[in-house]
Amino acid sequence: MWRPKLIGSNDQFGGLQCILVDQKTDAIQASVKEIDYDFAAPKIKAGSIYEITHFHTGCNKPSHKVVPHVAQLFFNARTTFKELPTIHPHIPRHRFYLVDYTQLSTRIDKIDILTDVFGHITGIQPLEQKMVGNERLEDKCEVCIENIRKENVRITLWGDTAETFDSQNNV
Template sequence: MSFTYIRDLQPFQFNKKLKVRICRIWRPKLIGSTDQFGGLQCILVDQKTDAIQASVKEIDYDFVAPKIKPGSIYEITHFYTGRNKPSHKIVPHVAQLFFNERTTFKELPTIQPHIPRHRFYLVDYTQLSTRIDKIDILTYVFGHITAIQPLEQKMVGNERLEDKCEVCIENIRKEDVRITLWGNTAKTFDAQALQQSTSPIFAAFTSLKVKQFQGKIVLNSSVSTLIFINPDIPELAAYKTIFNDSTHAVKMLPSSTTQLMTPQYLEAAKKLSVQELNVLDPETHKDTPILCRAAITRFDIRNGWWYKACPSCFKQL
């Protein structure tokens, strides 16, 4: 059986053979869960530099996971293909692969022609505005890390606390963008190690969602987001030429709570009275910082008195 190129794969096929590198693997947690997973996901790339996603169901995880590792090249047989999902695609391909306990993986030595270690579909910062709220395919960016806001917790949807970390990056034109990492992606991001580095840090961020907040573009991680520090890709050389000295070390930003209480923030906030707050439409002012100075005159304790707080430190949320 001859090898099939990734670009020639179509949905609903079987009896194919691939020669590919597994360039990344991740095990996504189910949203809202701390100990339940949604199987295993992989991105494969071949010598034509095309990529495709492969999925492993949770029931087959223990059969497949021990057989593969990121970075290695494999001859893969006994898999089948399906149609790629209509939204939140990881790579632009019409098909998706499915591995199970019958799938065979034969590890190969380094071969010629070369198969790249990574395959990122990078979006230029000037094109991010065209991706706002688009969910057909997730977004990749690359940049020089300039600052990090350390891990903290934030209430999501008024129902659960979620780990959060923010990263600022810039391109070689010194255009910048902010990335918000959530959940396990935020928790496993080693901000301290990056801060201690005396050399410029460059990173590729995969599978991001593009949003707009207070007129600025913000990128948010998804359950499929992975971060690659100083990856071996063609773009890296140009960045090293521009940011080639220790003055470009990573800065640490204060927490969100500290930022909200700065004199500059309070000065810029819209000042309103309690009477004005009562008639304010929250939908049209949800992104507007507001300052109201008032005195507490009494508490309505007929049904108890409470405020939303962290269950550990009782700090108000």
């Protein structure tokens, strides 16, 4: 989930954007207009599983597309989110469409899905298990990325993402 800022403004936002992922790792983008933000945003918690009703659908606009799904969901003040118990099948908390750097040039001038270059990996901490909330052990892996300004960012991967992260193919 993220709140995009309006272009040319430092303190005005353009609603809320979400990526919803199902147990098959299929993803769809959802949007909330700024006028409905105060009503819809408190009902949504990242990582939770919901039954969602009273929403609209439309075409995913190529200029804002962050997942390859052709449709997009639109939530408003009437949208209801019924949180479901976590006994359902495991649903990943992420969905990234990563492109190998050597293939990045093939994405130039294509608008079918937004492409963002964050930086390159400079270091990877080995996989370790960490206690989460004094109740369960989760796999954890930290990855250091350097951007074009030579600034370092540390990203923590958890659970299945950490476990399946292939450091040999991602360096």
